[in-house]
Amino acid sequence: MSQVRHESAIIKWGLISIALVYIGLFLLLPLAIVLTTGLAKGFAVYFKSLSDANTLAAIRLTVLTALVAVPLNLIFGIAASWAIAKFDFYGKNFLLTLIDMPLSVSPVISGLIYVLMFGSQGVLGPWLRDHGIKVIFTPIAIILATIFVTFPMVARELIPLMKTQGNDEEEAAMTLGASGLKTFWYITLPNIKWGLLYGVILCNARAMGEFGAVSVVSGHIRGLTNTLPLHIEILYNEYQFTAAFAAASLLALLALVTLIVKSLIELRFKHELRFARQKKQ
Amino acid sequence: MSIEVKNLNKTFNSFKALHDINLKVETGELIALLGPSGSGKTTLLRIIAGLETADSGDVLFLGEDARGTRTKDRGVGFVFQHYALFRHMTVFDNIAFGLRVKPRNVRPSENAIKFKVNELLQLIQLDWVGNRYPWQLSGGQRQRIALARALAVEPKVLLLDEPFGSLDAKVRKELRQWLRRFHDQLHITSLFVTHDQEEALEVADKIVVMNKGRIEQVGSPQEVYHQPVNKFVLNFLGNVNLFHARIEDGKAYVGSSVIDLPNASKSAKTADVFVRPHQFEITRSAKDAASLQAEVIYVNPAGSIVKVDLNTQEGDAIQAEITQDEFKKLDLKKNDQVYVSLRQVTYYEFDI
Numbered sequence: 001m002s003q004v005r006h007e008s009a010i011i012k013w014g015l016i017s018i019a020l021v022y023i024g025l026f027l028l029l030p031l032a033i034v035l036t037t038g039l040a041k042g043f044a045v046y047f048k049s050l051s052d053a054n055t056l057a058a059i060r061l062t063v064l065t066a067l068v069a070v071p072l073n074l075i076f077g078i079a080a081s082w083a084i085a086k087f088d089f090y091g092k093n094f095l096l097t098l099i100d101m102p103l104s105v106s107p108v109i110s111g112l113i114y115v116l117m118f119g120s121q122g123v124l125g126p127w128l129r130d131h132g133i134k135v136i137f138t139p140i141a142i143i144l145a146t147i148f149v150t151f152p153m154v155a156r157e158l159i160p161l162m163k164t165q166g167n168d169e170e171e172a173a174m175t176l177g178a179s180g181l182k183t184f185w186y187i188t189l190p191n192i193k194w195g196l197l198y199g200v201i202l203c204n205a206r207a208m209g210e211f212g213a214v215s216v217v218s219g220h221i222r223g224l225t226n227t228l229p230l231h232i233e234i235l236y237n238e239y240q241f242t243a244a245f246a247a248a249s250l251l252a253l254l255a256l257v258t259l260i261v262k263s264l265i266e267l268r269f270k271h272e273l274r275f276a277r278q279k280k281q
Numbered sequence: 282m283s284i285e286v287k288n289l290n291k292t293f294n295s296f297k298a299l300h301d302i303n304l305k306v307e308t309g310e311l312i313a314l315l316g317p318s319g320s321g322k323t324t325l326l327r328i329i330a331g332l333e334t335a336d337s338g339d340v341l342f343l344g345e346d347a348r349g350t351r352t353k354d355r356g357v358g359f360v361f362q363h364y365a366l367f368r369h370m371t372v373f374d375n376i377a378f379g380l381r382v383k384p385r386n387v388r389p390s391e392n393a394i395k396f397k398v399n400e401l402l403q404l405i406q407l408d409w410v411g412n413r414y415p416w417q418l419s420g421g422q423r424q425r426i427a428l429a430r431a432l433a434v435e436p437k438v439l440l441l442d443e444p445f446g447s448l449d450a451k452v453r454k455e456l457r458q459w460l461r462r463f464h465d466q467l468h469i470t471s472l473f474v475t476h477d478q479e480e481a482l483e484v485a486d487k488i489v490v491m492n493k494g495r496i497e498q499v500g501s502p503q504e505v506y507h508q509p510v511n512k513f514v515l516n517f518l519g520n521v522n523l524f525h526a527r528i529e530d531g532k533a534y535v536g537s538s539v540i541d542l543p544n545a546s547k548s549a550k551t552a553d554v555f556v557r558p559h560q561f562e563i564t565r566s567a568k569d570a571a572s573l574q575a576e577v578i579y580v581n582p583a584g585s586i587v588k589v590d591l592n593t594q595e596g597d598a599i600q601a602e603i604t605q606d607e608f609k610k611l612d613l614k615k616n617d618q619v620y621v622s623l624r625q626v627t628y629y630e631f632d633i
């Protein structure tokens with residue numbers, strides 16, 4: 001008896017150790033290196049490189065992109081999840097595949113799609129030129145590309161949640177006299193709020209950190225069309241290592257904050273989370 | 282409020298759930314929609330509620346076409362099999378919901394709402410759970426709250442979808458009687474779906490027996506049990522034993538037993554003979570030509586009646602029920618050789 005327990009304890013701790021080593025090597029170590037390299041020349045240099053005009057512009061553009069992409073994907077995510085989880089319609093599976101597509105497609109391709117659509121040689125190129133509208137190599141293209149790569153985030157979090165919860169509560173609300181809107185606001189929304197929060201956190205993290213797709217459509221115009229990830233690449237290529245790592249530390253901090261917020265939510269509201277995920281009782 | 286359903290049809294993908302359904306429910310009646318899974322009873326209920334739309338046909342409330350009216354305006358109270366209580370709200374808020382979402386001009390004051398909710402909680406004898414959440418309550422309690430919630434908006438019709446399906450046998454029986462008494466008090470037109478024929482027989486004023494999307498029979502519990510119109514209804518309601526027999530010259534030949542059936546065919550036919558468990562008589566010696574020889578396989582004396590399983594010489598299995606007195610007089614034991622007479626039969630003839 002005790003031999004069996006002893007063995008499984010070894011296996012248990014063995015697996016945990018492997019997981020910890022893996023995380024430590026591939027996650028924590030790089031994060032630590034980023035932070036220490038950024039601060040290598042001291043706090044004064046750190047803050048100076050962060051207050052460089054182009055760096056600040058990059059930060060502003062990153063934040064702007066997130067401020068547009070996240071709410072839009074939130075609305076889309078809720079709408080798509082609602083349709084998929086609560087209704088049956090032709091093309092449902094196709095919609096699901098479409099939603100998953102940005103996750104399986106290389107980000108470079110995601111960016112290329114927009115170039116092929118809105119670029120001067122693209123499908124809409126001539127039309128846009130005639131109307132004096134520029135899309136590619138402007139912040140607009142960056143925002144569009146970011147929306148594309150992050151739109152699965154909210155939907156993928158909500159769809160299984162809404163499917164598990166079923167339709168019963170919404171139907172009950174309707175029989176009690178609530179309109180569609182009231183039902184959504186008073187019944188559906190409170191039930192999915194944790195999934196929404198997760199989705200928003202993930203969406204934001206990805207929106208701020210996106211590199212590939214944004215790189216293709218941005219044009220890399222310093223001070224105008226560089227997001228923080230792009231700016232970091234430029235700094236690094238110019239051998240401005242400290243500045244590059246200082247800027248990179250911001251993204252690293254974003255990652256940490258994202259993880260902490262997520263964990264805090266889970267800790268504080270563990271009970272309500274488990275219970276929102278319950279099947280219809 | 283009366284409900285009338287005319288020529289209702291509904292198909293899901295390629296599955297025809299309802300074939301030309303016609304039904305009338307008078308104001309104040311408590312009706313059971315009874316049938317096996319897939320009979321269409323829940324679909325019919327949901328179409329009446331407005332949660333599904335029929336492909337063709339009419340639904341009339343008090344003579345008025347309800348087809349264009351949305352669920353929220355139909356004034357139907359719906360009780361779901363799995364309660365469908367709002368998980369993130371307290372019991373009080375659940376019951377108050379219907380009143381609180383009314384348009385501003387007809388919405389009662391918060392005080393009036395409080396009064397009504399407490400009144401309902403008292404009615405369902407759960408006035409102490411107002412501040413609890415659904416997950417803190419038992420199944421039976423949740424279902425009563427679901428009922429109170431539906432009643433809060435004073436519906437003209439109450440629809441219940443297998444309301445006791447998720448509950449333990451004992452709780453089911455209690456709530457059944459409770460529903461009956463409730464209905465006797467409030468007299469709201471009520472329609473409930475069940476696959477439990479015992480439940481339907483005990484609770485309903487009228488039973489609608491459904492099978493494969495059609496209505497087989499509509500009648501009082503008495504009528505559907507004692508005067509079934511076809512084999513399905515006979516078989517579905519209550520236990521029944523089936524014998525294959527030959528009919529000729531006004532007599533039925535079941536194994537070695539000869540039964541006089543004055544109304545039976547004169548020419549030779551085969552027949553399905555149905556006998557309910559209480560329609561047998563067990564005797565120690567052969568009573569008459571109608572007696573069948575049989576061996577006692579199993580006796581279950583626990584309960585108000587005694588259940589006796591027997592096998593005839595021909596190998597037919599019989600499930601009989603006799604009173605405790607008869608059992609004591611006969612002193613039946615396993616392996617006893619006895620005679621079984623068919624006191625009453627229902628039969629269906631077929632051409633050979």
